[in-house]
Amino acid sequence: MLRVEGLDAGYGDLQVLYDVDLEVGNGEYVTVVGPNGAGKSTVMKSVFGLTTHMGGTVEFQGVEISGRRPEEIITHGIGYVPQNDNVFSSLTVRENLEMGAYILDEVPQDALEAVFDRFPILEERQDQKAGSMSGGQQQMVAMGRALMLDPDLLLLDEPSAGLAPDLVEDMFDRVDVVNEAGTAVLMVEQNAKEALRRCDRGYVLVQGRNRYEDDGETLLADEQVRRDFLGG
C-alpha cells in the first residue's frame, strides 16, 4: 500500500534521510525504531509532505505522493498524528474531531460514531475543551481526529511521548484497536521493545539509513539489535 524507495529528504539544505526504503502492506502494523536523531520522525513527515523532498519515491496505493502538500495527501487516505501539540486545546473535543473532517462538506456522522465507539470517553467529554484533558485522553482526541476521514493508513509519531508510564500500555492497546479495525499503522516509537512486540514488522533506522528490517519478534530476539538498540 505504502512504498517508500530510495528516499532522500530533510529540512531546507539539511539532509536527514539517505536512501531509505520502507513498505507498509494493507492493514499492516509497522513500527520504526532507532536511536535519537536517527530520522524516525522525519520518515513519517516525509510521507506526509512536511519535509523537503530530495530524491526517491513515495508511492501510496500506486500514486506518487512525494512533493504534495499535506491537505492533498489527506485526501488519498493517510492520517497523521504529530508527536507534540496534537490537539487544538482551546476547541472542544467534538470540534477537534470535526476539524479532522474539514475537507468534507459535512461532518461524517458514521465516522464520528465510530470514533466514539472506539474511545467512549470522548463521547462523554465531547463538550470539554481538549486542552483541559489528561495526556492520555488528548492522545485519544488526536487519534480520533486523524480517524475522522477513515484513513487506510494512520501515521503515529511517538504516541507514548509525554505519557505517564502506566498509561503507555493503554496507548499501545488503543493502537491495537485501531489496527484490528483494519487501518494500517505506521508508528515511530522510542519505546522500542513494546513497539516491536506489538507490531507485525519493524525497521531499525540509524543515522538516517535503514539498518535492519524484519518481523517485530525476530528483531526483538536478534542479539545485535538487542545489544545496540534495546539496551541488552
Next chain:
Amino acid sequence: MEIEAVRGRVSGLSWEQRFGLLLVAGVVVMILDVIRRLAVGELAFTTLSTFLWRGLVDGLLIGLAAVGLSMTYSILRFANFSHGDLVTTGAFTGWTTAWVIGGVGVTDIGTRLLINADGSSSARELDLQIFAEPLAIVGGLIVAAIGTILIALAIDRLVYRRMRTAGGIPLLIASVGVALALRYVIVFFYGERTRGVVRSSPRLEHPAIFWTESIVVHQFVLVVSAVILIVGLHLLLQYTKLGKAMRAMADNRDLALVTGIPTERVILATWVIGAGLTGVAGYLIVLEQETLNFNTGWFLLLLIFAAVILGGIGSIYGAITGGLIIGVADNLMLVWISGDLTRVAAFLLMILILIFRPQGLFGGVETA
C-alpha cells in the same frame, strides 16, 4: 499574631496576584468615590450617565477595530502596524461613497469624489445626516467594509503573502512600511486637510425612555451596528465550520495544516472579516466625531493596541472587552482628572498590564 498571619499570606502571593488585588482595590475605591460624589451632589447623575454612554460608544468603536487586529495577530502571527491605516481606509472609502450618493445635485462629482478636498462645499450644504440622507450613510457603511476588505486583500497578496513564513518581526516591520505607504496614498488623493464630513447628529428627546435627556441618533446607530457585528462575529466563530477552523488555526497553525484545513483560505477569510470590521469601525468613528483626517486611524492605533493587550493578545472576546474597558475608563476618568490626561490613565493601565500580566486580563492566544 494576626498581623503575622496576614503578612504570611501576602508574601505568599505572586506579583501578578498582588497587582490584581491592587487593581481591584483601586476600582472599588473609585466606585465608592463615584457613589459619594453622587450622594453629596458633586456629580450629577446625568453627567455620570453621559460619561458611561460615551465610554460605551468609544469602547465599542475601539473594540470593533481591535477585533480585526486581534484576528490578524492570532491567525497570521504578527502585530499589524498598518491596522490604524486600514481604519483610515474604511473612513475614506465609506465617506467618499456617502458624499457621492448624498451630494447628487448639490455639488460636482470631483468635489464629492475627493470628499470636499477643494473646500467648495460642506456637510451642511449636503445635509449629510442619518435622517436626511439615510441611503448615503448606509451605503457608505457598506462600501467602507468592502473597500477596506479589497485593499487589505491586495496588500496581503502583494506583501504579506510572500512573507508568510518569515516570522513576526519581519512582518511587523513590513507592516510599518505598508502603514506609511497607505497613509500617503490617501494624502496623495485627498490631501492633508482635516474636514468636517458629517452634519451634527439629530437628537431624539424622550425622557421617559432614555436615561439621558436626549439621545444622539448617530451614536445610537453606531452602537446598534457595532453590537450586531460583534454578535454576528461571535455566532460565526462558535457555530460555523469556518469559524471553528479560524479558532483551530489561531490555536495551532501547524496542526491545522496537517489536519487538512486549507490555511490560505482561512487566512483569506480572516482578512475579509478583520478588515471588514476595521473599515466599518473607521467609518463609524467619523460618524461620531464628524471630522476626517488622514491620521484618524493612526492616532487610534495605540488605543487599539492597548485594548488588544488588555484583553490578551489574540483573544477576540478579550479585544472587545479591552476596548470597552479603555473606552469607559477614558471617559469615566473625567470625574477625577481633566481632558487629555485621561489618555495617560488608559496607557498607564496598559503598561501595568504589560508588566504584571502580559498574557492580558483574559489569558493567552485564544480566539474564543
